[in-house]
Amino acid sequence: MPTYIYWGDDDYLIERNVNKLRKQVVHPDWETFNFSSYSPSADSFNAAINEILTPPMGTGSRLVLLPNFNLLATMNDSMLSQLERTLVNLPSTNHLLLTLQSKPDNRLKSTKLLMKHSQVKEFQLIPAWDTQKLIDRVRDATSFLSIPISAPAANLLALAVGNNTRLLFNELEKLSLVAIGEKIEVHHVQDLVSITTTSTLQLASAICASDAIATTRIFTTLLDQNEPVVKIVATLTT
Structure with a gap:
């Protein structure tokens, strides 16, 4: 399904995954023509719907982004009909991505329609006290970046950065430059990451x-x- 919903309050992680999808589907030489981002308004929605049905130019696919989309609760019947026609007839070369700051309301007709045709991913900030999930997030980030890390180093890094996803990725990228292809170990984290024990x-x-x-x-x-x-x-x- 070439329609996606990314929702949650972890803005940085959403941003990274938007860029990842953008690189996957849009050819860099044709990005000017095949990637568009629209502000959340009724007029922008109509323009986005019209563009998403347009075949991509040149090589690669087309991606239309609707960031911080907040119109689900205010869609009238005309907008819903327009959205349904678009989702049903969306070419496989065209990708529609909506980002939301909160979980879509499943009681809404618009949400039910989108859920029927979309891949949904959740990007929520982890509570600062949930140590195991913070460690799992470190593991997910190292997998995302293809950076090997030992279990003790992952535990220590989780303690150091907490639920700050932007800081986590920044520290991992810095550590990867020092480890140079080797597994990140505890001594790497101790040498390069500011670690505070007060929480x-x-x-x-x-x-x-x-x-x-x-x-x-x-x-x-x-x-x-x-x-x-x-x-x-x-x-x-x-």
Whole structure:
């Protein structure tokens, strides 16, 4: 199916996967003609629908991107009919990609229609306290980049970057330049990645223990480490 829905709040991971699909289907020499991105509006939707049915020029396929698509809940019957005709008649050489910041509402007619014809991928930020999922994300990232890493090194890197996906990929690309084809080991991570042992979970423990001195010290350390306040609050309220 040449229709895709990427949804979630991990903007960086969505961006990487959009670029991956773009490189897979659009020939670089014909990208100017065969790749388009439209803002989320009714007029842009109509223009995108018209373009996605146009055969690609030259070599490769056509990709039309509708980023941060927020019209699913406001589609009228005319737009739904237009979308259905497009999805049914979409050529195999043409690819339609929608990105959403939240999970599509399965109660909507528009969502049901898209789900019937689309490949759906979820890209959610992992809670900072979910260590195993953070380690799994490191594994997924190394597989995505074809970079080998040992289990202890993956664990340490997960501790260092938390759920910051952009930082994870930046650190992996930096580590790959040093390892030069070898498996990334613990000493590589220790030498190149800034590792902090103070975490929001420690702050939560201090708060639960009513330890005002430890709470103040840990909170100050987190701020000194440039830990976003929003992330601290989100972890504490999870």
